[in-house]
Amino acid sequence: MRGRTVRAAAGALACLALLAPAPRAQTPPRKHVLAWADVRNGYQHDSISHALATMERLGRESGAYDTTIRTDSQLITGRPIVFPKGTGIAAGAGGDFNVHDLTYFDAIFFFGVREIDLSAAGRADLLAFVRDDGKGFVAAHSAATAFFSWPEFGDLLGGRFDEHPWNIADATVVVDDASFPAMRHLPVRWRVHDELYQLKDFSRDRVHVLAHLDPATLDLHAPLVHRTDGDFPAAWSKTYGKGRVFYSILGHDADDWDNPQLQTMYFEAIRWSLRQVN
């Protein structure tokens, strides 16, 4: 009885501790996610900033991860980032200067677009981050338009953008793997309203399609429809070397990111890529 009272009191204290705004220290230590959306060389979707902020909030509120938001690619390096003298507040003082290269991060949430200015060394380090270090790579929507001139990026992501023949349209997403963490919460048939991408250069031997667009809900005679087999993936998972990769075509509009179903999909995909779930 006394034990139960003590446990109840401890539980109440724990609840109070959770409610307290600070300190936010957690055990185990939080994972680190780089939300990377280098949009300098392409059309910046209006949704991107809201998507970055939403993924930051989901990680922070859940305690699953802390997020660093960047629209430049400075941190995409496996080597320490160095500065000219006199540029840092704490220069010369020693200690932690908080300049994080890829070795600090556990996963990347990628919402970039088109040709991104990244050096050969940066590209090699990005691939090694996933392939050799087993870190996560979760990518959204316009990610499939990125790095078209870099074949290995297609191998990392699993496919390429091939137009959006239906522009922003209604369609039904059919969940193929309801047991996958990022799909578990979705209805088997999920009505979406989004800019629907057609994908190319993917192989079902290499990607695990989690959900696809029901071709019966698409206009297959639209001018830019190139696929004749009706295979229009909406989300997939794959591994790249030791690392876990997730991609979905969804998330064109800012308010798509207010949809709890879409939020949960990307949030659970990040947790899966971080190996917080299997």
Add this chain to the structure above:
Amino acid sequence: MSKKGAVLAASIAMVLLAVSMSPSAMTQPPPGRGGRGRGAAPRQRKAVLAWADTRNGIAQHDSVSHALAVVERLGYESGAYDTYIRTDSNIVSKHPTMTDGKPASGGPSLATVDAIFFLGHRDVPLDAQQKTDLLSFVRDEGKGFVAAHTATTAFESWPEFGELIGARYDGHPWNTAYGTVVNEDPSFPATKHLPPAFAFTDEFYQAKDFSRDAIRVLLRLDVSKMPPNPELHRTDGDFPLAWAKMYGKGRVFYSSLGHAASTWDNPDVYRMYFEALKWSLGLTDGDAAPRPRR
């Protein structure tokens, strides 16, 4: 109200509703947005560039991303403004370019946003034309400039930036410390919600190169309650933590509050920045005329 009056009021309401839903109102797209979709009524939102280029600063703060996300959420949820988060500086220009120098393909720029929320750091890479565009954005076009914490460490070698923001960074003598903040202007929109004096813990930045003839101090640290510190350089005890000012036609606000990520979860702090942004956008009014210490 008489029955006749009620009928009249109802018809006025109907007319207003009809006007607000008329095709001419509906075809006017909100600035800076593509398809928001779903047939939701378009909102006349302002656009804010949340700009935090920290690429040349060693002490990159872990709070920066959270601050950007909070500023985005406040605008999004209130409908006051939409935010473009950028940690590069390519669109800080009236003629933005891509990384290869070619013109950018549309999207936000100083020609399209209404205010900047600046959380940059040290030597921010802007070329001479971009610097000219940034000053002109505020001074000549009357756009807003709201800046936080590390912003006063930025552009040390660019004198005009000091005039824009109103002061320079001169260290943080107590690092992160507990102190008492004096609210010098409880009538200003960004400080209206704060009591005349309040306890606060933060990394209080010491400001230098400011003049109370040029800025209207809104918050200051009560230095008399702080322990002695050899890095405290001012002998008159004047230690501003937030101020408003005009730069030409534009409205400028700065506060040094916000070192730790959790500070941005404090409603007193995020409300201050949110109200400052609304003021800088011209959505509210407040007196930024300089005045002596009080």
